[in-house]
Amino acid sequence: GDSVTQMEGPVTLSEEAFLTINCTYTATGYPSLFWYVQYPGEGLQLLLKATKADDKGSNKGFEATYRKETTSFHLEKGSVQVSDSAVYFCALSDQGDYKLSFGAGTTVTVRA
Amino acid sequence: NAGVTQTPKFRVLKTGQSMTLLCAQDMNHEYMYWYRQDPGMGLRLIHYSVGEGTTAKGEVPDGYNVSRLKKQNFLLGLESAAPSQTSVYFCASSQTVYNEQFFGPGTRLTVL
Numbered sequence: 001g002d003s004v005t006q007m008e009g010p011v012t013l014s015e016e017a018f019l020t021i022n023c024t025y026t027a028t029g030y031p032s033l034f035w036y037v038q039y040p041g042e043g044l045q046l047l048l049k050a051t052k053a054d055d056k057g058s059n060k061g062f063e064a065t066y067r068k069e070t071t072s073f074h075l076e077k078g079s080v081q082v083s084d085s086a087v088y089f090c091a092l093s094d095q096g097d098y099k100l101s102f103g104a105g106t107t108v109t110v111r112a
Numbered sequence: 113n114a115g116v117t118q119t120p121k122f123r124v125l126k127t128g129q130s131m132t133l134l135c136a137q138d139m140n141h142e143y144m145y146w147y148r149q150d151p152g153m154g155l156r157l158i159h160y161s162v163g164e165g166t167t168a169k170g171e172v173p174d175g176y177n178v179s180r181l182k183k184q185n186f187l188l189g190l191e192s193a194a195p196s197q198t199s200v201y202f203c204a205s206s207q208t209v210y211n212e213q214f215f216g217p218g219t220r221l222t223v224l
Contacts, residue, residue, distance in 0.1 A: 004154075034212075046213075089155070093209070098162065099160065
């Protein structure tokens with residue numbers, strides 16, 4: 001079945017540091033890929049998405065590229081801020097499937 | 113436009129008690145979902161609905177029941193709560209299976 005594996009946290013960074021969170025997936029079809037973010041005490045919000053190979057999703061300075069050859073969708077940000085402290089979830093939705101398959105989540109803490 | 117709302121925000125139950133979690137959305141979305149979030153496991157789908165009057169099982173449906181009598185509401189019931197159901201429960205909705213899912217703020221449930 002479909003599954004998502006993302007790097008374990010927690011990750012602690014200083015402000016303006018570079019952030020990478022690795023995400024790889026297994027899917028039977030041609031999935032859409034997502035990054036969701038959960039700020040403390042809140043629900044999940046869509047951060048970015050990509051629906052086909054080589055697509056790049058971007059939002060709020062975050063980027064991720066859909067790499068079919070390596071089945072990966074790594075999240076990157078060049079210069080993090082304290083406000084980026086959150087839990088980040090990689091997820092996929094396979095063709096015709098109603099559900100999202102989530103990774104375990106990566107907790108990111110950015111220190112001033 | 114409130115988006116997705118959940119009631120209650122917090123609840124403590126004793127083993128064997130019952131309760132209903134209410135999810136409401138004002139976006140006229142067809143699809144609605146109930147997830148549970150447990151540490152290190154990401155989100156797992158409990159039940160979902162593809163339209164008013166329909167429900168279907170997700171990954172972890174045992175011990176839960178759902179109803180979708182009105183398009184805007186999706187209820188999750190626990191008939192006899194168990195400590196293993198201690199979790200954070202999220203409701204989500206989407207217009208189609210290919211669209212972004214919008215999440216509610218969550219309900220933190222503790223079963224003693």
